[in-house]
Amino acid sequence: MINMMAKTLIFLLLTTVLSAAEKIDIDEGRKHWAFQPIKKPVLPVVKNEAWAANSIDRFILARLEKAGLEPAPPAAAHDLNRRIHFDLIGLPPPVGQSDNYPDAIEKLLASSHYGERWGRHWLDVVRYADSNGLDENAAHANAWRYRDYVVRAFNTDKPFDRFVIEQLAGDQLPSKDDAQRHEQFIATGYLSLGPKVLAEPDKVKMEMDIIDEQIHILGQSLMGITLGCARCHEHKFDPIPTEDYYSLAGIFKSTKTMISLKTIAKWHEHSLATPGEKKLREKHDALVEAQKKVIAAFTAKANQQLLVDKKLEKLPKKPEAQYPKATGAELDKLRASLKKMEANPPPLPSAMGVADGTATNLAVHIRGSHLKLGEVQPRRFLQVLSP
Numbered sequence: 001m002i003n004m005m006a007k008t009l010i011f012l013l014l015t016t017v018l019s020a021a022e023k024i025d026i027d028e029g030r031k032h033w034a035f036q037p038i039k040k041p042v043l044p045v046v047k048n049e050a051w052a053a054n055s056i057d058r059f060i061l062a063r064l065e066k067a068g069l070e071p072a073p074p075a076a077a078h079d080l081n082r083r084i085h086f087d088l089i090g091l092p093p094p095v096g097q098s099d100n101y102p103d104a105i106e107k108l109l110a111s112s113h114y115g116e117r118w119g120r121h122w123l124d125v126v127r128y129a130d131s132n133g134l135d136e137n138a139a140h141a142n143a144w145r146y147r148d149y150v151v152r153a154f155n156t157d158k159p160f161d162r163f164v165i166e167q168l169a170g171d172q173l174p175s176k177d178d179a180q181r182h183e184q185f186i187a188t189g190y191l192s193l194g195p196k197v198l199a200e201p202d203k204v205k206m207e208m209d210i211i212d213e214q215i216h217i218l219g220q221s222l223m224g225i226t227l228g229c230a231r232c233h234e235h236k237f238d239p240i241p242t243e244d245y246y247s248l249a250g251i252f253k254s255t256k257t258m259i260s261l262k263t264i265a266k267w268h269e270h271s272l273a274t275p276g277e278k279k280l281r282e283k284h285d286a287l288v289e290a291q292k293k294v295i296a297a298f299t300a301k302a303n304q305q306l307l308v309d310k311k312l313e314k315l316p317k318k319p320e321a322q323y324p325k326a327t328g329a330e331l332d333k334l335r336a337s338l339k340k341m342e343a344n345p346p347p348l349p350s351a352m353g354v355a356d357g358t359a360t361n362l363a364v365h366i367r368g369s370h371l372k373l374g375e376v377q378p379r380r381f382l383q384v385l386s387p
Contacts, residue, residue, distance in 0.1 A: 029239020146189030
């Protein structure tokens, strides 16, 4: 029995090694239905054509008829009303409400609760959280702006292609005004979110882990495939060679996600401040500097007076301890005022998001290690999805 298990394990190991060594056939991979362009299918023939209200119904009915089943009767108005409320906004209808079906749908789609309900599904997929998690659970002070962007996108019926483009390249898009430009900056939070090991001592590994997480979310949220598998080896199931992974990685390497990789690493943020807000902050900063000069001048004068009053040749180590009571009280008052000013600066709004970095091509990392490099790969998209 043990010998049989050993032989089986050896066979599986050799099979795995041989499979990994095989070169992925991109042309063959394109033949899989998942990588084929969408085509309009031929509608199936059904017996009860009157039941089908649209083309999709015909496919459902065809499967039912094939199984010898009939559709369930239409739901009662009360049941239908409850279903659409729970489906669209996640809440039950008010007691006694009797809107007709089309009117109720329009009313619910116009509700702010619609975006709050359905935006959560997208936020779950793109790993939204108010903090980083992992080793350094730093708060994402401005992540809420991305959350609100997603909710707003649903409530304003933003076209899906625009929704995707803004999240991938919002900082590169033209804008008609500051409001649109800021919204597009906020959208790139899609690439900034996610857990990161902010105290990772190996900075190259940290950056590659961040890039890996971005590649993973790109594949998971927009293509329904796992791309991270190809970081260390050819993809086991999909036509994605390791070279494709590092071609994508080069794109994200050329993107500024973190403002600093020094421990504790800090992510990049876009300024959303208006000219008025910036001017107000500059005025505040000038007042802070002026207050510091007042304190410095007051302290210098008090020290000089201390030398005269005490007939000292040089200042003691702690001159303030020997100030007259009134002088010490006045200095405390000036410092308290400075502390209050520094603690309450006019806010400069900002948003988590990515920006242009330095264009870079990456070499394949053998077995995923940046310490052992292969051939440099040009930046491009997946071959199986490219012409």
